Amino acid sequence: MSTTLPPREVLAHLVDVHCHPTEELNISDEVMRALPIRLCSMSSNFDDQDKVEDLYNGYPDKVIPCFGFHPWFYHEISLVEPVPSKEDHYRSLFLQPGSAKEGELDRLVPLLREPVALSKVIQIVKEKLLKYPNAMVGEVGLDKSFRIAYNPYPAPPPRKLSPFSTPLSHQMVILEAQLRLAVELKRNVSLHSVGAQQPTVELLQRMSQNYGKDWLRISVDMHSCGLSADVWKTKAHANIFLSLSTAINSRSDKHRQLIRECDEHRLLAESDYPEAGMCASQTWSMVETIADIRQWPVETEWDEKEPDPGNWGVVRRLERNWAQFCKGDHPEIVHKSRRLRKQHEHYPSDESTEEDE
Template sequence: MSIAQDLSQNVDAFPWDLGVYDAHCHPTDTMASIANIPAMKATALTIMATRGEDQELVQQTTESLNGDKEVIREDRIVPAFGWHPWFSHQILDDTQSDTPQQRDAHYTAVLTPSPSEDSEFIKRLPQPKLLSTLIAETRDRLQQFPNALVGEVGLDKSFRLPGAWTQADLDNRDEEITPGSREGRRLSPYKVKIDHQRLVLKAQLQLAGEMQRAVSVHSVQSHGAVFEVLKELWKGHERVVLSRREREKLQDAEGALSDDEDEDEDAQENHQTTNNKSKLLNTQPPLPFPPRICMHSYSGPIEPIRQFLHKSNPSDVYFSFSAIINFSGLSARKVSDVIKALPAERILIESDLHTAGPQMDQLLEDAARQISEVRGWALREGVQQLAENWRRFVFG
């Protein structure tokens, strides 16, 4: 028997039977790989849209693989529709009168350093999409798919736009890759101003609040900035957090009022009936923030986690981890400390991969094994916990 065979026999068989869920992936970036999904071991994939070229592809993939099943929780695909910060310069804000409405003036205003309006770089950029159009189209897609997420959205302070296509780039382009991404091009000096990224992110988060959908958030060197946007949306809706002394006083007061319960029973029943009618009639005002948020492939330190998980926050915040980004190189040790500090019920796994198939399955297995080891979970216990977390994140 070889050493490799001997080692493989000592590794616990992976419990795919418990359900394994990818919280964030991009297989529509390589459409040829979509045919591999039915044979995958993973139970369900949460597929992200990022830009103009893939919104429709995510929708088509969901429709083709899910069919018309009535039981939505058995769906193979959970779609997510949204506009990534890397492409946020392509969105023109038409909600404010002082925003530049002309194409070239728009790009000059939202990019830094500011290119001249007649620069070759600007001439090669696409016609921007109106923010109102983006929100309307995304709302329509969310209405078509009751469990769809908003994503991938977020902020990124480090990303630089790719340079213009050269003839060599075009000659060597892989036709199987969905257009719109970097595809190996050299990076330009231009970034999208963070204020513009915030504007696009905030509009999409408000839509997620209106539709009460979960959100998958991209954040690179921007955890504080993302939190500030959320804080703006949470303002006035914070959960009440009582101190121990306040909780004890409340319990004493409830005990003192218990003798009056019979007298108040009819009033409480009438109040509950009114609340139920409001819910059925959907007369509750929409909230301006999403109910659940996933910080995808979280690579930040422990400190911001305490802010995101504060008991007063009205959104439940999850953190997902991928083998490619989080468990390689120098980041592996930092992420172990983060995973240990998180509540067990707020951890998710993802592949963040652009190709569906066996590699995606393997990355999910690797992430689940790594997290289970860090947390000290037996493998079946860990996979079960991660499955329950994903269901709660997506379905509430």
């Protein structure tokens, strides 16, 4: 598969829907000005909310800012107010009574941040979102595989891992608080899910039930999606999109089946890369993969006169999908069984009786 980028006139219609350029120590002005695509720059923790804001303010035509807290940092957030001491917070979070891991925790706690109240976290995100009407919520999510490191981020890898993971129940409270904010402010979401397929599916069902049409006003992107192809076959949620990255998803062939099964109108592409200068080539790599699997043409030039939709290339299709993602306001999916039931209620059979009704 070719690694040569198409002309800038083609790339100008492409969006990297999930990346982390602020993880670079020094983002080159030359690189940012030369970027041929737009980037959805994700926040993750207490250190990078302002960095994403600054990157957007420096390059508003290149960056879509995204504010939120990633599950790798949920252990730093207290669900209790007033916030307990640092030691009490991490003991209650990581240790069961009589645990044999007390020594490990004693070693870890001095390396960790002082905990911050969830209400403060939501306040931080809300202030950023209100300041920037085009901002998304992200990166947020669930991660059952992640373990806290003894040399925690932003220390460079390799990182020595502790035996401690943030309980899923703790993660869920923080994630749902951020999703409530997204619904309240009508902001789209970039969602992380690793090792948590069933809890994620149940979460999406719960959000749909709890918020109804308000939930459908926003779009949610399952970034570097690891959910099974069977989940996408159900087409249960009209507002859920799927994006894939070569950096993460190409580690297994499962992503190819995901691309085949996903509704073509809900596919997006991303780099998930921490270097701005690599985002275009990494995103284009996934664009080529999508085109190959779906047998869509790949644009080598851009015709401003829109062709027949049946002849659209992969970039034009992804551009359409991104526009719908940004727009939100998705229609409710009415499943066949509900349609039949509604038809039966509207057109009762001749055999119906008052007792049946």
